[in-house]
Amino acid sequence: MTTQLDFLRVPFAADLASHGDSPAILTDNVAVTYRELAERVDDLAVRLGTERRLVALTAANNLESLVAYLAALAGGHPLILLPEDKPAALESLVAAYDPDVIVRSGNGRTVLEERRPGTRHELHPDLALLLSTSGSTGSPKLVRLSHANLQSNAESISEYLNIGPDDRAATTLPMSYCYGLSVINSHLLRGAGLVLTDLSVVDPCFWELFRNRGATAFAAVPYTFELLERVGFAGMELPSLRYVTQAGGRLAPEMVRQYAGLGRRQGWDLFVMYGQTEATARMAYLPPELAATVPGAIGIPVPGGSLRIDPVPGLEHGELVFTGPNVMLGYAETAEDLGKGRSIDELRTGDLARQHPTGVYEVVGRRSRFVKIVGLRVDLGQVERILADLGVQAASAGTDDGLVVAVEGDHDTRLLGKVLSQGLGLPRAALQVHAVEHLPRLATGKLDYQAVLALSRPEPVHAPADGAAAGPGSVRRIFEDALEVADIADGDTFVSLGGDSLSYVAASVRLEQALGHLPPGWHVTPVRDLEPRPRTAPARKRRRFFAPLETSIVLRAVGIVLIVSTHVGLFSWQGAAHVLMAVAGYNFARFQLSGERFQRLRRQLNSLARIVVPSMAFIVVAYLITDNYTPANILLLNAIVGPETVTTQWHFWFIEILVYLLLGMTALLAVPWADRAERRFPLLLPLALTGAGLLTRYELVNPGVPHTAPALWLFALGWAIARSRTVAQRCVVSAIAVLTVPGFFENVTRECTLLAGILVLIWLPSIPVPKGLRRLTVVLASASLYAYLVHWLVYPPLAGISPALAVGASLAAGAAYWALCMCVVNAATRRLTPSKKSHKRVPPSLLPNRLTGSQG
Structure with a gap:
C-alpha cells in the first residue's frame, strides 16, 4: 500500500500559482486570481491528507467543487467525479468502490465526509481520475484516466484552440461531464480565465454575465444549438466572443454550415470536435475553415494523436481507431481494478468511419448501433436518418426482440410506422413508434436511448387524486x-x-x-x-364584485359592441376594428406558432377554415336576399377586385383583409427559411413585418388593395406584442405604437382608441370585469367575428324603431350564429376524428434534471 507522496501529480493543477494574479475564476460577484485559487487548493489538499486516498466528489459548476477537484489532482488522490444532482449515482458508486472520502459542496462550503483515516485500496501510481462512461452515471463501469492523460489532452486542446491568458471560457456544461471538464483543464493549463456558472444559455442572466466578464468562448452540445435558436443567439452582440466549440454528438451538417457562416460574419470561429470519455474528452477537431466544405466531418486528429480505420467484416465502412497519450488506462468495474495499470494502448471507438478526399475523417455510423431483428440487421442510425429526411426528429433504440422509435412532436405514428416497416423490411409487429413531447436526453445533452427503450414498457396506471382527472x-x-x-x-x-x-x-x-x-x-x-x-383544507373564499378577464377577451367584447353601435348609429366611436386587427395578430402568434413546421401549417389552415367557411356561408345568404353584395363578396375578393369607393360591398372588409393576412403569413411560414427565422428571431421577424406594413401606412408602397393600409402594420404589431417577453421589449413595441398611430386617421378620438387598445394589450395581462357582466363578456368575445358578419342584415330593419334594440338584436344574432357554427364544427370533428392520438410521455424518472428545463 502506498503511503508516501511518491506519485505523479497533474502539472496544471499543481502549478496554479505560477500564473500569479491573473484572473482564474470569475462569477457574477466574485473574481479569484490564480494565486488565490492555489491557496484554496493547497488548504483543501492539506485537509485531504498526505496519504493517497480514493475521493468521491459530487460536483456542480461552483468554486467549491472546482477547488476540491484541483486539490485531489494536486494532492495525487484518485478522484471519482460525479454530478451533484444524481444522488442515486453516488449511492451506486459508493457501494461499488467504497471511497475513503466523500466531498460535497454548496452554500460556499466544502464538506468532507471522511469514511476512514487512511485508505483500504490499492491505488495505481498513475491513476488520477475516474469518470463514468457516457450516459451511465450510475453504472459501476468507470474510465480510468492517468495524470498524463489529463495533462496531454489539456495541452493538445489548448494548442489547436490557441488558448491564451486573455481567454475566458464560460462553463456551459457540467464539470462532471468529460467535455465540460476538458474546457476547465485546457484553460487552467494556459492561465486563462473561467467564467464559472451553472446558468443555462436560455437564461438572459447567462448572456449578461458573458458580456460583463468578457467571455471569449463557450462549449456546446447539439442540444445547446436548439436552445440558441430559441433565444435569438444570432442577433446577440457578443464583442468578446472568439470561438464556439461543439462536441457531445453529431451536429447536423446544415447546422454546422449555418453557425460557421454566422461566426464568419460576426468574427468568431466554430470548432466542431469529436471525442469520448475513454480518450480524456477529445480525439479530433474540424478546422473552422473546413466547416463550409465538409460540415459532416469530425476533422483531423488532435495534436499528439493519430487515427486509422480498421476493416469490419461484413460492413462497408471500417472502425475508427485512435492512438495517443490521452487514451485511458482502461476500465474499472470493481474497487480491485483501481490497482491495475495500463491495459490498452489504443482506443477502438466503435464508430464506423471513412476518410474524405481532403484528408479529414467522417463518422458514418455506430458499430454497436445495430440490432438483429427476425434475422435482419438493422442500423439504428439509419432509422433516425430516414425520419430526419421526412422532417421528423427521432431517436431509435432496440433489442433483438424489436425496434422502439420516439418521434418528437405531434405525428401520425401509425403512418410513420408503416414507412419505417417498408423502408427497413421489418414486420410491422416488430416496430413501435411513440410520439413524445421532447426526445429524452441525458444531462450531457445526448439522446437517452434507455429512456427510448423504456417507452415499450407499459406505464403504471395511477388513480386520479381527489377525482380531479375526471371531474x-x-x-x-x-x-x-x-x-x-x-x-x-x-x-x-x-x-x-x-x-x-x-x-x-x-x-x-x-x-x-x-x-x-x-x-x-x-x-x-x-x-x-x-x-x-x-387541498388539505378548504380555502376560504372572499366575496368579490370584480373578476379579472384576459385583456384580449375584453378587447374583443368591447370592440364588437363599439363597432356594431357605431354602424347602427346608437353612438359613434371609431377605431375598434383596427384594435381587433392587432388582437388578431396577437392571437395568431399565440395559437398558430407552436410545434414543428407541418404541425403549424395544419393548425393555420384549420384556423383559416373556421373563419372562411362560416363567412362565405353567411355571405351567400346575404347575396341571395339583398342586392348589396356580389359574387366577389362570397369569394372574399371584394377588397381586391371590388370598387375603390366605399359601398355596401365593403361591409366585410375586415374579414377579407384578415383572411389575406392569415393566408400570407401561413404561406410565408411554410417556407423553411422563414420558419427557421421565426424560431430564431421570434420578436425580430414580426418587427420586420411591422416595418414592411409601415411602408403602406406612410404610402411609400401601394399594396394594391384599397383601404387596407393599416392591416399588415397592426397585425404584425399585435404579433410582436405576443412575442415581447421583457419590459424592454414591451417598451420598444409601445414606442412603435406611440410614434406611428398619431396622424393616421386625422381623427383624434379614433387614434386615441387605437393607441389605448394597443397599449392595454401590451401592458395589462387582464382587466377587472364586474362579475355580473362576466358571462356576457365571454359570449360577446366568442361571437365577435360572427356578430360582425350578421349585423349587416339584422340592424337595418330595426334601427328606425330603436337603435338600442338593433344593437342588441345584432349581438344576439351573432351569438346564435356562433353557437350554430360551433355545433356544426364539433359534430364534424366527432365524425372525422373520433378520438385524438395521445402522446406517450417519457417516464419522469428517465428525464434529465438539467437539460429538460435549463442546462445547455
Whole structure:
C-alpha cells in the first residue's frame, strides 16, 4: 500500500500559482486570481491528507467543487467525479468502490465526509481520475484516466484552440461531464480565465454575465444549438466572443454550415470536435475553415494523436481507431481494478468511419448501433436518418426482440410506422413508434436511448387524486369540452390539441373558475402542470364584485359592441376594428406558432377554415336576399377586385383583409427559411413585418388593395406584442405604437382608441370585469367575428324603431350564429376524428434534471 507522496501529480493543477494574479475564476460577484485559487487548493489538499486516498466528489459548476477537484489532482488522490444532482449515482458508486472520502459542496462550503483515516485500496501510481462512461452515471463501469492523460489532452486542446491568458471560457456544461471538464483543464493549463456558472444559455442572466466578464468562448452540445435558436443567439452582440466549440454528438451538417457562416460574419470561429470519455474528452477537431466544405466531418486528429480505420467484416465502412497519450488506462468495474495499470494502448471507438478526399475523417455510423431483428440487421442510425429526411426528429433504440422509435412532436405514428416497416423490411409487429413531447436526453445533452427503450414498457396506471382527472372542473374535461377531443395526455397543451383564438375564450373562463386564477401562458402549459392539486383544507373564499378577464377577451367584447353601435348609429366611436386587427395578430402568434413546421401549417389552415367557411356561408345568404353584395363578396375578393369607393360591398372588409393576412403569413411560414427565422428571431421577424406594413401606412408602397393600409402594420404589431417577453421589449413595441398611430386617421378620438387598445394589450395581462357582466363578456368575445358578419342584415330593419334594440338584436344574432357554427364544427370533428392520438410521455424518472428545463 502506498503511503508516501511518491506519485505523479497533474502539472496544471499543481502549478496554479505560477500564473500569479491573473484572473482564474470569475462569477457574477466574485473574481479569484490564480494565486488565490492555489491557496484554496493547497488548504483543501492539506485537509485531504498526505496519504493517497480514493475521493468521491459530487460536483456542480461552483468554486467549491472546482477547488476540491484541483486539490485531489494536486494532492495525487484518485478522484471519482460525479454530478451533484444524481444522488442515486453516488449511492451506486459508493457501494461499488467504497471511497475513503466523500466531498460535497454548496452554500460556499466544502464538506468532507471522511469514511476512514487512511485508505483500504490499492491505488495505481498513475491513476488520477475516474469518470463514468457516457450516459451511465450510475453504472459501476468507470474510465480510468492517468495524470498524463489529463495533462496531454489539456495541452493538445489548448494548442489547436490557441488558448491564451486573455481567454475566458464560460462553463456551459457540467464539470462532471468529460467535455465540460476538458474546457476547465485546457484553460487552467494556459492561465486563462473561467467564467464559472451553472446558468443555462436560455437564461438572459447567462448572456449578461458573458458580456460583463468578457467571455471569449463557450462549449456546446447539439442540444445547446436548439436552445440558441430559441433565444435569438444570432442577433446577440457578443464583442468578446472568439470561438464556439461543439462536441457531445453529431451536429447536423446544415447546422454546422449555418453557425460557421454566422461566426464568419460576426468574427468568431466554430470548432466542431469529436471525442469520448475513454480518450480524456477529445480525439479530433474540424478546422473552422473546413466547416463550409465538409460540415459532416469530425476533422483531423488532435495534436499528439493519430487515427486509422480498421476493416469490419461484413460492413462497408471500417472502425475508427485512435492512438495517443490521452487514451485511458482502461476500465474499472470493481474497487480491485483501481490497482491495475495500463491495459490498452489504443482506443477502438466503435464508430464506423471513412476518410474524405481532403484528408479529414467522417463518422458514418455506430458499430454497436445495430440490432438483429427476425434475422435482419438493422442500423439504428439509419432509422433516425430516414425520419430526419421526412422532417421528423427521432431517436431509435432496440433489442433483438424489436425496434422502439420516439418521434418528437405531434405525428401520425401509425403512418410513420408503416414507412419505417417498408423502408427497413421489418414486420410491422416488430416496430413501435411513440410520439413524445421532447426526445429524452441525458444531462450531457445526448439522446437517452434507455429512456427510448423504456417507452415499450407499459406505464403504471395511477388513480386520479381527489377525482380531479375526471371531474367536471378538471383541466382535461374543460379541454375535452372546448376542443371536442378525447384521450388527452399529461403532456398535451391547449395549443397542441388544436386550440385557437375562437375556442380560447370559453376554455379560459372555465379554467379560471376551476383553478381560481388563470396561470400565465396556460395555453402552452402541459395539462399535468395545470391540474389543481388537492387541498388539505378548504380555502376560504372572499366575496368579490370584480373578476379579472384576459385583456384580449375584453378587447374583443368591447370592440364588437363599439363597432356594431357605431354602424347602427346608437353612438359613434371609431377605431375598434383596427384594435381587433392587432388582437388578431396577437392571437395568431399565440395559437398558430407552436410545434414543428407541418404541425403549424395544419393548425393555420384549420384556423383559416373556421373563419372562411362560416363567412362565405353567411355571405351567400346575404347575396341571395339583398342586392348589396356580389359574387366577389362570397369569394372574399371584394377588397381586391371590388370598387375603390366605399359601398355596401365593403361591409366585410375586415374579414377579407384578415383572411389575406392569415393566408400570407401561413404561406410565408411554410417556407423553411422563414420558419427557421421565426424560431430564431421570434420578436425580430414580426418587427420586420411591422416595418414592411409601415411602408403602406406612410404610402411609400401601394399594396394594391384599397383601404387596407393599416392591416399588415397592426397585425404584425399585435404579433410582436405576443412575442415581447421583457419590459424592454414591451417598451420598444409601445414606442412603435406611440410614434406611428398619431396622424393616421386625422381623427383624434379614433387614434386615441387605437393607441389605448394597443397599449392595454401590451401592458395589462387582464382587466377587472364586474362579475355580473362576466358571462356576457365571454359570449360577446366568442361571437365577435360572427356578430360582425350578421349585423349587416339584422340592424337595418330595426334601427328606425330603436337603435338600442338593433344593437342588441345584432349581438344576439351573432351569438346564435356562433353557437350554430360551433355545433356544426364539433359534430364534424366527432365524425372525422373520433378520438385524438395521445402522446406517450417519457417516464419522469428517465428525464434529465438539467437539460429538460435549463442546462445547455
